[in-house]
Amino acid sequence: MSQETEKDLEQTQNEELVEEAQSDEKKDQEVDPVEAAQAEAAEYKDKYIRAHADFENAKKRLEKDKMNAVAYANESFAKDILAVLDSFENALSAIEGANKENAAEVLEKMQEGVKLTYEQLKKVLEKNSIKEIESKGTFNPEVHQAIMQVDSDEHKTDDIVQVMQKGYTIKDRVLRPAMVSTAK
Structure with missing residues (x-):
């Protein structure tokens, strides 16, 4: 063989080796699609x-927040009502300290104290x-409960004659209907 042919053969073999090496590198660089x-599925699973x-x-x-809100929903109201309780306790203490000599004075102060406590309670409720x-006026079955009917010349039929027990609402909901007597 001639020297050129040997060189060509050698060069061809070298090129083939280089191509194989590059092919192996590409295979290493190429990731199997599966x-x-x-790997992508594992990443998504981890994120999920x-x-x-x-x-x-x-x-x-x-x-937990909901349970706490329900459990402590009346906390503000309870704090407000404690002031009214304190007023009643003060009134009871004043009664216990009363004697025959100052009974009229204590009774007068008690009356004033009860009125103030009543107003205090109304403010707390409001x-x-x-x-x-x-x-x-006229009986409303949505907010009144008729306890009895009475004959009345002064009132029209179904007018409220007397309130037996006051009724109350909280916002737009009836807490307790007013118990009333109505005219026949």
């Missing part, structure tokens, strides 16, 4: 598990959206 899909855990934690936190039901 492996790539599995984390998102689901976050969702469950948020759900538990909201449930602050908490509890209002007295108007019980004058």
Whole structure:
């Protein structure tokens, strides 16, 4: 063989070796599509598990907040009503300290104290959206409960004659209907 042919053959073999090496590198660089899909699926699964855990934690936190809101919903009202309780306790203490000599004075102060306590209680109820039901005029079955009917020349049929027990609403809901007597 000639020297040129040997060189060509050698060069061809070298080129083939280089191509094989490059091909092996490409194979190493090329990711198997199945492996790539599995890796991507694993990544999505991990993200899903984390998102689901976050969702469950948020759900538990909201449930706990809801339970606390229900459990302590009346806390503000209870604090307000404690002032009224204090007023009653003060009144009871004043009664216990009364004797025959100052009975008239204590009675007068008690009357004044009861009126003030009554007004204080009405303010607490009003602050908490509890209002007295108007019980004058015509009977309304949505807010009144008729206890009895009476004959009355002064009132029209179904007019409220007398209020036996006041009724109250909280916002737009009836807490307790007013118990009334109506005209026949």
